[in-house]
Amino acid sequence: MDYLLIFVDTLTGTAAWVWRNIIFEVPIVENYFWGLTIISLAVWSAEILFPWRSDQKLMRHNFWQDAWYMYFNFFIFSIMISGIYQVLSHMFNRLGIETDSLTIIDLSSLPLILQLLVFFILLDLLQWCTHVCLHRFQILWRFHQLHHDTKQMGFAAHLRYHWMENILYKPMKTLGVMVLGGFEPEHAYIIHFASIVIGHLNHANLRLSYGPFKYIFNNPVMHLYHHAYHLPQQHHHGINFGISLSIWDYIFKTAYIPESSGRVVLGFNGDDNIPTSFWRQLFWGFKK
Numbered sequence: 052m053d054y055l056l057i058f059v060d061t062l063t064g065t066a067a068w069v070w071r072n073i074i075f076e077v078p079i080v081e082n083y084f085w086g087l088t089i090i091s092l093a094v095w096s097a098e099i100l101f102p103w104r105s106d107q108k109l110m111r112h113n114f115w116q117d118a119w120y121m122y123f124n125f126f127i128f129s130i131m132i133s134g135i136y137q138v139l140s141h142m143f144n145r146l147g148i149e150t151d152s153l154t155i156i157d158l159s160s161l162p163l164i165l166q167l168l169v170f171f172i173l174l175d176l177l178q179w180c181t182h183v184c185l186h187r188f189q190i191l192w193r194f195h196q197l198h199h200d201t202k203q204m205g206f207a208a209h210l211r212y213h214w215m216e217n218i219l220y221k222p223m224k225t226l227g228v229m230v231l232g233g234f235e236p237e238h239a240y241i242i243h244f245a246s247i248v249i250g251h252l253n254h255a256n257l258r259l260s261y262g263p264f265k266y267i268f269n270n271p272v273m274h275l276y277h278h279a280y281h282l283p284q285q286h287h288h289g290i291n292f293g294i295s296l297s298i299w300d301y302i303f304k305t306a307y308i309p310e311s312s313g314r315v316v317l318g319f320n321g322d323d324n325i326p327t328s329f330w331r332q333l334f335w336g337f338k339k
Contacts, residue, residue, distance in 0.1 A: 057141055058134035065133040069126050081240045087125060087247060091118075094206040094251040103258040103271070103313045107203055111256075116329060117207035128214050136221070163238060171242050172296070179292055179299040181220055186289040191219065194336035200325040201278055202317055204271075209247075209254040213336055249295040258313060266301055269293040272311045273300075280316040283307055 071077050072084035079085060099109060161169070185195040194213040201208045252259060253274040260272040269291075277291040290307040293300050300306035326332055 054138045054141070058138050061137035062130065062134040066130045069130060083240070083243065084126065086240075086244050087121060090244070090247050090251060091121065091206060094248075094255050094257075098206060098256045101257060103256050107205075107256055111203040111205050113201070113203075113211070114205065114207060117201075117205070117211045119329065120212070121207060121210040124210055124212065124214065124217060128217055132217065167238060167241055170239070171245070174242070175294055175296045176299060178220060178294045179296075182292045182294060183289075183305075185216070185219070186292070194219075196319065196322070197325065197332055197335055199278060199317075199319050200322050204254055204256060204275060204278060204317060206251040206255040209250040214333065215336060246295055258311065260311065265297060267296060267298050269295055269297045272313075273297055273306070273308055275313065275315055275317075276307055276309070278315075278317045280318045280320075 068077075069084065072082050075082070075085070077083075185191045194215040198208075198212040198216070201211065249269060253269050253271055255271055257271050260270050261268055265273065273291050273293070277289065279290075282290060286305065286307060290305055291297070291300055292305055297306065326335065
């Protein structure tokens with residue numbers, strides 16, 4: 052009964068938090084709903100003004116479905132799954148497993164900016180590892196295929212992904228918090244918005260490579276090849292797995308950028324089997 056109350060209270064509490072974001076009761080600098088919306092409009096405006104592929108339509112293929120996925124994954128699904136996460140958290144606490152149980156690095160003595168930087172780097176490495184697994188293991192790749200069912204790249208494709216990926220990435224974020232003792236998660240909104248900006252730009256119809264900083268930060272030119280239909284023979288599982296940082300791909304020899312024309316066929320072998328209906332896509336990946 053206790054777990055049922057925890058589930059319901061968390062579910063209703065998360066829904067109320069989302070609503071407070073929408074009606075501006077959450078400060079704009081911490082407002083996840085309007086932060087996502089403003090960043091999306093800004094990057095879309097850049098695509099309109101400075102398109103890399105000038106012949107690509109403004110309302111490209113799957114534009115509105117991709118836009119819907121942004122809000123579904125970040126808010127609607129978050130409401131639906133929040134109660135389960137909180138119940139699991141209480142169960143782990145009763146077993147003596149708490150957020151500081153796996154602390155390896157204590158950040159409490161560091162300035163906030165350094166705490167955020169260390170958290171950002173560690174989290175990105177964990178997400179890079181998760182992303183590699185999504186490509187290398189067939190059981191995970193089936194879910195990740197939905198993200199790669201993108202024939203024309205644009206900013207909204209950033210958050211076009213199967214809801215199961217939320218479940219797969221969440222433990223990595225939790226692990227990052229547990230490893231970094233002293234880190235205050237309430238400041239994570241800064242990392243959240245920085246990641247959205249970088250992710251939106253990575254998928255945008257913009258020719259950006261950041262010069263020498265391309266070896267540190269992921270970018271549209273590099274990430275376009277991650278979505279390429281034709282992969283190099285020595286990297287048949289995929290290339291350019293970086294989320295926000297590209298440095299991991301250069302370290303682990305998975306970086307591949309043969310040219311920068313932007314004329315790349317996107318997708319994967321079998322992408323014509325992905326259903327076009329959002330509701331049918333929700334169940335994609337559970338059947339071979």
